[in-house]
Amino acid sequence: MKENPLKGMGLSSTAAKGNRETSRAEYNLYRETTRKLGFQSMATAVALCFECCQRVWDAFGFGDPDGVERRGIEWAGYRPGEEISLAQSKTGNPVTLPLSIVVTGEDGKPETVSLYPELEEELARSRTMVTADAEMIVLEERSGKKYRERRMSSIHRQICVEAGLPKDMTFTGFRHGDHGDRRRG
Structure with a gap:
C-alpha cells in the first residue's frame, strides 16, 4: 500500500469546531419550534440546509465573504x-x-x-405566507425581504433557547446533519 501523500502536512479531516452534526430529532424539534414562534421562513431555510445540503448563505441569499451577492433559492x-x-x-x-x-x-x-416530505411540507407552508410575486423562498416575515445575517442569527438563537437545543448548535450544522434516520418522531 502506498503511503498517504498528505501525511505530515497537518491536514485534518474532521469538521471545524462549530459545525457539529445536527440530528434528525433536533432538526424536527427546531422546525416545530420555529412554527410555534411564528418563523416559518426559518423552518423552510433549515429544511433547505438539512435536506438539500445547502450552505446558509445559499438558503438565505446572503452576500458571500468575497463580496458577491447570492440570490438565494427562488420559487421559480x-x-x-x-x-x-x-x-x-x-x-x-x-x-x-x-x-x-x-x-x-x-x-x-x-x-x-x-x-x-419534510422539505415539501415547509415549502408548502412558506408559499402560503408570502406574496404571489415573491421571488425568493426564504424571506423574513416582518419585512418580506431577505434576512440580514445578524437578524437570522438572533432568531436562530431564540429558537434554540425556546426548544432547549444545545448552545453549540449552529445553522451550518444542519447542512452537516445526520440523515441516517428518516423515521419521524
Whole structure:
C-alpha cells in the first residue's frame, strides 16, 4: 500500500469546531419550534440546509465573504412534487434535485414516492405566507425581504433557547446533519 501523500502536512479531516452534526430529532424539534414562534421562513431555510445540503448563505441569499451577492433559492425553480433547482454558490454549479421518484408498488403498479416530505411540507407552508410575486423562498416575515445575517442569527438563537437545543448548535450544522434516520418522531 502506498503511503498517504498528505501525511505530515497537518491536514485534518474532521469538521471545524462549530459545525457539529445536527440530528434528525433536533432538526424536527427546531422546525416545530420555529412554527410555534411564528418563523416559518426559518423552518423552510433549515429544511433547505438539512435536506438539500445547502450552505446558509445559499438558503438565505446572503452576500458571500468575497463580496458577491447570492440570490438565494427562488420559487421559480420549485415544482412541487417534482423538483427544485438550486445553485451551489461556492462552485457556481446549478443543481436540480428530484423531489420524488416512481417505483413499482407491491401490486406491480407504478407508485410515486416523495423523497423529501419534510422539505415539501415547509415549502408548502412558506408559499402560503408570502406574496404571489415573491421571488425568493426564504424571506423574513416582518419585512418580506431577505434576512440580514445578524437578524437570522438572533432568531436562530431564540429558537434554540425556546426548544432547549444545545448552545453549540449552529445553522451550518444542519447542512452537516445526520440523515441516517428518516423515521419521524
